[in-house]
Amino acid sequence: MKIKKSICPYDCPTSCGLVIETDGKKILKVKGDENHPATQGLICRKMRNYEESVHSKDRILTPLKRIGKKGEGKFEKITWEEAAQEITDKWKKIIKEDGPSAILPVYYSGVMSVIHRNCGDALFNKMGACSLVKTLCSSAKGAGYNSVMGSTGALDPRELENSDYYIVWGSNMKATRIQALPTLIKARKEGKKVVLIETYSKPMEKYCDEVILIKPGTDGALALAMMNVMVEENLQDEEFLLEKSIGYQEFKKTLKQYTPKWAEEITGIPNDVIVKLAREYASVKAPAIILGSGNSRYTNGGMTVRLITILSIFTGAIKYPGGGLCGVSPTSLSYIRKDIITRPDFRTNKARIININQVSSALVDENQPIKSLFVYASNPIGSISNQNKMIKGLMRDDLFTVVHERFMTDTAKYADIVLPATFSVEQDDVYTSYGYCTLATANKVIEPPKECKSNWDMFRLLAKYMGYDDEYFKKTEREIFDELIEKSLEDVENLTQEQKYILKNGGAISTPFENHIDIKTKSGKIQIINDEMEERIPRYTENIGQNYPLNLVAVPSCETLNSIFLEKNKVVEKRGKIKVKINSKDASKRDIKNGDEVVCFNNLGEVGFIAEVTDTVAQNTVIAEGVYNRDFAINGKLVNALHDDRLSDIGEATTLNSNTVEIKRV
Ligand SMILES: Nc1nc2c(c(=O)[nH]1)N[C@H]1C(S)=C(S)[C@@H](COP(=O)(O)OP(=O)(O)OC[C@H]3O[C@@H](n4cnc5c(=O)[nH]c(N)nc54)[C@H](O)[C@@H]3O)O[C@H]1N2
Ligand SMILES: Nc1nc2c(c(=O)[nH]1)N[C@H]1C(S)=C(S)[C@@H](COP(=O)(O)OP(=O)(O)OC[C@H]3O[C@@H](n4cnc5c(=O)[nH]c(N)nc54)[C@H](O)[C@@H]3O)O[C@H]1N2
Ligand code: SF4
Ligand SMILES: [Mo]
Numbered sequence: 001m002k003i004k005k006s007i008c009p010y011d012c013p014t015s016c017g018l019v020i021e022t023d024g025k026k027i028l029k030v031k032g033d034e035n036h037p038a039t040q041g042l043i044c045r046k047m048r049n050y051e052e053s054v055h056s057k058d059r060i061l062t063p064l065k066r067i068g069k070k071g072e073g074k075f076e077k078i079t080w081e082e083a084a085q086e087i088t089d090k091w092k093k094i095i096k097e098d099g100p101s102a103i104l105p106v107y108y109s110g111v112m113s114v115i116h117r118n119c120g121d122a123l124f125n126k127m128g129a130c131s132l133v134k135t136l137c138s139s140a141k142g143a144g145y146n147s148v149m150g151s152t153g154a155l156d157p158r159e160l161e162n163s164d165y166y167i168v169w170g171s172n173m174k175a176t177r178i179q180a181l182p183t184l185i186k187a188r189k190e191g192k193k194v195v196l197i198e199t200y201s202k203p204m205e206k207y208c209d210e211v212i213l214i215k216p217g218t219d220g221a222l223a224l225a226m227m228n229v230m231v232e233e234n235l236q237d238e239e240f241l242l243e244k245s246i247g248y249q250e251f252k253k254t255l256k257q258y259t260p261k262w263a264e265e266i267t268g269i270p271n272d273v274i275v276k277l278a279r280e281y282a283s284v285k286a287p288a289i290i291l292g293s294g295n296s297r298y299t300n301g302g303m304t305v306r307l308i309t310i311l312s313i314f315t316g317a318i319k320y321p322g323g324g325l326c327g328v329s330p331t332s333l334s335y336i337r338k339d340i341i342t343r344p345d346f347r348t349n350k351a352r353i354i355n356i357n358q359v360s361s362a363l364v365d366e367n368q369p370i371k372s373l374f375v376y377a378s379n380p381i382g383s384i385s386n387q388n389k390m391i392k393g394l395m396r397d398d399l400f401t402v403v404h405e406r407f408m409t410d411t412a413k414y415a416d417i418v419l420p421a422t423f424s425v426e427q428d429d430v431y432t433s434y435g436y437c438t439l440a441t442a443n444k445v446i447e448p449p450k451e452c453k454s455n456w457d458m459f460r461l462l463a464k465y466m467g468y469d470d471e472y473f474k475k476t477e478r479e480i481f482d483e484l485i486e487k488s489l490e491d492v493e494n495l496t497q498e499q500k501y502i503l504k505n506g507g508a509i510s511t512p513f514e515n516h517i518d519i520k521t522k523s524g525k526i527q528i529i530n531d532e533m534e535e536r537i538p539r540y541t542e543n544i545g546q547n548y549p550l551n552l553v554a555v556p557s558c559e560t561l562n563s564i565f566l567e568k569n570k571v572v573e574k575r576g577k578i579k580v581k582i583n584s585k586d587a588s589k590r591d592i593k594n595g596d597e598v599v600c601f602n603n604l605g606e607v608g609f610i611a612e613v614t615d616t617v618a619q620n621t622v623i624a625e626g627v628y629n630r631d632f633a634i635n636g637k638l639v640n641a642l643h644d645d646r647l648s649d650i651g652e653a654t655t656l657n658s659n660t661v662e663i664k665r666v
Contacts, residue, residue: 005033005507006442008047009116009424010561011109011137013157013327013435014179016043017508018050020425020445027051027425027445037510038158038436044178045558046565054423056567058407061450064418070395073413080451080461083417088465090400091127094371100128101352102371106359108136109562110377113429113442114336115480116455120376121342123459126468130370131351135653136383138293143651144305145328147530148313150521153514155288155326156437157183162322163288165281166194169308170219171292171327174203175556177435180290180326181207195277197222199294199553200581200623202616212277213618216551216657217298217543218267223307224540225263225271226278227314228255235282237316244519245313247529247537254537266540268619282315286323293327294555297657298543302650306538310528318516329434330514335495336432336439337488341480343472357654358645360386363393376404376421376455379563381411382627385643385654388605404458407567410630410638420452427454428481430488430503440508441485456480533650541649546602548660550586550622552642557626566629577632578639580609581623582663587613592665597634600661605641608634608666622663 001023008016017036021029030050032043063083068074094102105124111117124131145154157180160166166184173181184194184207196208199216214222230236231252241248260271260278267274281287289312296305309325317323354362359380363370373394381390394401394414403415412418426448431440448454453461456477463473475483482504489500499509521527529537545551559571566572580600582592592598594613599606600622609624617623624639646655 004443004445006425006445007113007431007440007508008043009111009113009429009431010564011112012561013177013433014038015112015431015433015436015438015440016047017440018043018047022445025446027054033508036438036508038179038433038438040179042179042182046561049568053565053567054425056407058567059449060405060408060418060420061452062420063451066416070414071391073408075418080453083419084461084465087402087417088462090372091466095127098369098371100349101130102369103127103129103374104132104354104359104362104370104372105129105374105376106132106356106378106380107376108134108356108378108383110564111424111455113424113431114338115341115429115477115484116427117377118338118341119456119459122346122472123463123466125343125346126463126470127466128347128349128351130354133353133355133652135651136356137654138296140301140648140651140653141291141293141296141305141328143653144296144302145309145325147302147533147650148306148309148527150519150527152518152520153516154328154330155322155324155516156330156513157326157435159322159513160288160290160326161186163187163286164192164322165284165287166192167281167287167289168194168196168204168208169289169291170198170294171290172203172556173290174207175558176292177290193280199551199618199621200555200616202614203558205616212269212273215266215268215618216553216621217295217300217304219295220300220304220307221258221263221266221540222269222274223311224255224258225260225274226281226311228258229260229275229278230282230314231255233279235279236314240316240319241314241528244517245526245528246523247527251310251528251537254539258540285317286320287315287317288322289325291325291327294553294657296648297554297654299545299646299649299655299658300541300543301648301653301655303535303538303541310538313526324516330437335488335492335511336430337484340484340487346470355647355652357385357647359384360390360393361645363396363399364389369398371398372400372402374402375411375415379409379411381414382409382563382629382638382640385640385645385656386604387638387641404455409563419458420450422448422452422454426452427456428477430481430484437511437513438508439503439511441481441503441506443506543658544646545658545660546644548602548662550620550661550663551657552600552639552659552661553621553623553657554639555623555625560626562627563629566627572628572632575626575632577610577634578608578628579612579625580663581612581614581617581625583617583619583621584613584615585619587611590663590665592663597666598663599635599666600642600663602642602659602661604644605637606635607637607639607641610634622661
């Protein structure tokens with residue numbers, strides 16, 4: 001029996017440290033690492049029993065070739081040599097006949113570690129294939145924040161212990177940030193207040209003193225009205241704003257029109273609640289706003305985040321420990337040289353660019369047909385908008401699809417060839433974190449089973465069959481790991497020799513917290529007004545969805561993480577068929593009762609659900625929690641059959657939550 005350390009590879013802000021018990025062949029038990037600076041021993045329920053996922057009987061263990069119809073899920077075993085030969089023969093033919101931009105690689109967040117997430121880029125750059133714009137998650141949030149603050153570092157959740165007031169703004173922390181929950185619990189015991197602003201309050205209600213339900217996509221109006229109250233009552237930090245920002249005076253003049261009464265109409269929040277919130281927020285020194293990504297996934301998402309970011313500096317909170325915004329990437333310093341893995345220098349053509357949110361449209365585009373799709377670390381059928389179009393595209397006879405996966409996902413069922421992937425504990429890698437100032441590396445704990453190959457080893461093999469003889473493709477996983485760490489840390493000055501030693505050998509370190517008033521914009525000032533933006537003065541812009549009465553909002557589930565953990569049969573069986581949550585007033589108008597089978601529909605499709613009636617949902621809103629696989633669908637469709645693939649105002653991001661639907665009882 002041995003104890004080894006590893007890092008959680010999933011798309012989660014914490015990048016937890018794991019302590020793993022192993023007999024050398026299998027992992028037996030997984031616990032949170034008490035010595036990991038962010039985890040401090042607390043991992044989420046999803047990762048407990050990780051051994052059940054790693055050693056699941058449902059794992060794909062050999063390459064497979066389709067023998068049934070696309071989507072049917074019938075395959076026969078083949079060898080890696082046969083698979084690599086067939087894939088690369090096809091690619092060579094496509095490159096010759098249609099050009100390399102008929103080949104589309106699609107990957108996203110299945111594995112977040114540096115080498116395995118990014119290494120496909122090198123092969124596809126070399127081939128000249130399509131280049132994917134990877135904005136399926138929260139890039140509108142990043143773009144909104146950056147337009148105001150540049151690369152200024154935001155709060156690390158560990159700094160929240162110093163805050164004196166908290167707004168949990170559209171973040172289901174119970175699912176997505178549990179390591180920060182103990183801080184909220186302790187703060188409340190000390191008499192500090194926690195306010196929740198949500199479209200769906202149930203998971204977080206009990207951790208908060210006040211719940212404010214808001215109409216989806218209208219948070220920008222709330223932020224403006226709060227600032228209106230502040231300037232009316234002179235509660236802003238005028239001296240700080242004049243000294244540290246650009247455009248304050250001009251912006252201030254526009255605030256007059258954004259009264260709490262005006263915002264009440266838009267947000268559904270009573271104007272006295274807005275006034276009270278603004279006064280409370282301005283009365284403390286170091287309030288923190290913990291911002292999720294939900295409210296950025298709208299056509300006005302970037303603007304919403306711009307306005308909330310301005311609110312976060314409006315009272316000068318960032319001058320004090322614990323004051324400011326948390327939930328946007330805290331680390332402005334990039335310690336790791338990703339280009340060593342992605343190799344942009346391998347590309348010799350001008351890439352055809354496809355946004356990941358619009359892959360379904362690309363697959364049915366007859367003018368520039370995609371002839372081969374290569375999916376890894378992603379499950380587009382469950383995660384990308386417009387499922388009906390996606391399936392239509394995947395069914396095309398002239399599309400050659402390869403999926404590298406650990407399990408037979410809904411997407412893998414449409415592949416011509418399926419390749420078996422590894423788990424994080426079966427590989428070496430470097431782990432950055434997008435929620436905390438930490439950096440880590442982990443060594444392989446066990447060998448991969450049977451024929452499973454890591455992303456790195458698979459792409460090396462495909463490169464060999466393509467005939468590429470660059471040194472890069474000849475490196476073993478360990479060699480590229482050593483090169484990445486060595487070259488990345490060479491010039492880094494603010495880490496100690498001991499920290500560098502830890503990273504070279506496997507382990508986690510805490511990198512320094514950011515100096516939040518060191519404003520890292522071109523001008524060195526906070527850009528309340530930003531002349532480089534199409535909308536130079538932030539204002540309220542409306543979300544644009546379809547013309548249906550109910551906003552359809554996606555929220556993360558505590559049990560699963562997008563498609564990750566859908567392999568936990570006991571968990572998903574207990575969860576049952578796909579559900580939609582609806583407010584009791586909206587339900588009774590439509591004669592819908594708890595447990596009824598319902599259909600949600602809009603211009604894109606119809607999706608069956610089981611209704612859950614609850615007053616923890618804002619009015620005129622329906623909530624779809626978690627990603628399911630189609631075994632648990634009611635009419636074969638998942639919620640993203642109702643999602644349009646329009647992009648956000650800035651950041652080219654998903655507008656997952658901008659969609660509207662009507663709902664009826666079956
Ligand atoms: N358990 C679990 N953990 C996860 C994930 C998961 O699926 N499950 N997902 C992972 C991923 S991929 C990500 S990106 C991260 C972060 O995942 P995110 O999806 O950013 O989740 P949250 O930050 O919790 O924010 C979602 C919350 O925003 C709310 N919301 C939606 N629209 C609005 C609005 O207009 N206004 C307001 N005020 N609130 C709104 C929703 O009700 C929901 O509670 O979490 C990661 N961690
Ligand atoms: N309806 C709905 N849609 C959503 C969301 C939602 O909440 N609801 N959330 C959105 C968000 S925030 C995000 S980030 C995206 C995520 O969307 P995706 O990136 O597509 O993530 P997943 O659906 O989790 O699919 C990841 C797949 O990668 C596989 N995988 C894991 N590790 C490896 C590996 O090492 N190699 C390979 N080859 N495969 C691996 C897993 O088995 C899993 O099937 O979805 C978005 N779409
Ligand atoms: S999913 Fe997130 S909270 Fe859970 S173990 Fe992984 S990093 Fe930690
Ligand atoms: Mo995400």
